[in-house]
Amino acid sequence: MHDDVAIDTDRFRERFEAYAEFGATDAGGLHRLALSDADRRARDRFVEDLRDAGLDVRIDELGNVFGRYEAGDPDAAPVLVGSHLDSQPYGGRFDGQLGVLTALEAVQAIAESPVEPDRPVEVVNWTNEEGTRFQPSMMGSSGYVGYEPVEELLDATDRDGVSVREELERIGYDGDAPCEPPEAGVHSFLELHVEQGPVLDDEGVPVAIVDGVYGLSWLRVTVDGEANHAGPTPMHDRSDALAAATDAIREVNRLPQQLSADAVATVGELAVEPNSINVIPARAEFTVDLRSYDDDAVDRGVERVEAEVAAACDRHGADYEVERVSRHHSLSFSDRVRDAADRGVAAAGVDARHLVSGAGHDAQHLQTLTDAGMLFVPSVDGYTHTEAEYTEWADCVAGARAFAHTALELATEN
Ligand SMILES: [Zn+2]
Structure with a gap:
């Protein structure tokens, strides 16, 4: 016709x-x-x-x-x-x-x-x-x-x-x-x-x-450690916010394949304080953008990010906060x-x-x-x-x- x-x-x-x-x-x-x-x-x-x-x-x-x-x-x-x-x-x-x-x-x-x-x-x-x-x-x-x-x-x-x-x-x-x-x-x-x-x-x-x-979730993660001198402070005696954050970020990037065939995750922003070559980072802040057509996968992903951040911060003796910035359903x-x-x-x-x-x-x-x-x-x-x-x-x-x-x-x- x-x-x-x-x-x-x-x-x-x-x-x-x-x-x-x-x-x-x-x-x-x-x-x-x-x-x-x-x-x-x-x-x-x-x-x-x-x-x-x-x-x-x-x-x-x-x-x-x-x-x-x-x-x-x-x-x-x-x-x-x-x-x-x-x-x-x-x-x-x-x-x-x-x-x-x-x-x-x-x-x-x-x-x-x-x-x-x-x-x-x-x-x-x-x-x-x-x-x-x-x-x-x-x-x-x-x-x-x-x-x-x-x-x-x-x-x-x-x-x-x-x-x-x-x-x-x-x-x-x-x-x-x-x-x-x-x-x-x-x-x-x-x-x-x-x-x-x-x-x-x-x-x-x-x-x-x-x-x-796709549905999507945006998260903002703040990790608080302790600043100190990069030389005299032994590795076992640090609370390195960036080390904890990067452990968590590695897991975020591994997450999609465990959630669904179409899931994607992106850490697009990272800020470090004091951002100095010879100071152990006191704070690291990063964002997560998580998407899938399957809303359950997004929700499970958000929980997994929170758990991975908690585990990484626990290992490094750091504090953290995960803010759920926005959520749009598929x-x-x-x-x-x-x-x-x-x-x-x-x-x-x-x-x-x-x-x-x-x-x-x-x-x-x-x-x-x-x-x-x-x-x-x-x-x-x-x-x-x-x-x-x-x-x-x-x-x-x-x-x-x-x-x-x-x-x-x-x-x-x-
Ligand atoms: Zn357009």
Whole structure:
């Protein structure tokens, strides 16, 4: 069915290359922090493209930009499709941007096809997904679904004390529309993104239907020993905070394989006091990021980290504290969207597999509001958040075709 929905590959590619110029780096990456001048230029072009495509443009208080394709019943809940145009510092061209431009191309393809959807379709660019300049990340979608109050998000400041509100005004994206779903609600949300992992590239599969997102726990561990001179103090008479911490860190890195096949653990921060070459460390502080799709595995992992820290500190005569900083449970995307994606991928004639995401995305917030889902395209060698991030153009096209068919399935579903 619907094999008459065709994306315009030339238009899609020209657009992708044009957008990649806004904040382009010498090494072929993208440096386009949220609400920067480069972000403004990308947004300005996006608004222009939405208008050229005949879509009604709406900008909300948080600077989320929507383009609405009026189709079918105007009072029906729209299908929402999109991603984010902001980037990491010296990040890649595909993360976020590909999803926004795929959504726009898909809606244009549907609008140009003879098929008449039963409901409107809206393209969206969510403000500040990356969370590098302003925290929290996934800000625009968070405000939209009511996860965090819009006023608080507008007050968030960057390192220079400049607020989201001030920057939205400065770049002209402090919109009039309320940051909330339409009265009719949202029928469904679909986002395409680069995988940011190696699975699709390893297997040579162009598209993944995303089943869900890993659960995660963040811990902050503080180990207190005793500072003393590195020379005269015998080894048996020390309480070395760093020695205890590194014993525990070694165990943290061994932990995932004992928890589940997909579990990962990372110690990403380490601070030592007094951090002096000839002083036994008095304090060592480190973080643990623990993830799995299996929430039991994450919970067991947290308990195991606490036990390993206790055992290591006991051996070294050190005190410790393990703070549970945050915990997000794993999330499953909607069966309805996954089924639509299975049909869409088949209709597009694209080879696909199912996958779970280890990284967070705007679609997670949307799943709390409506039926949400995602498609992934490959990241060559799994690189992301770096200028080396790359996706073969043929895979971008396969993803866009699968996306257009999936969006149409949702827009014509009863
Ligand atoms: Zn992203």
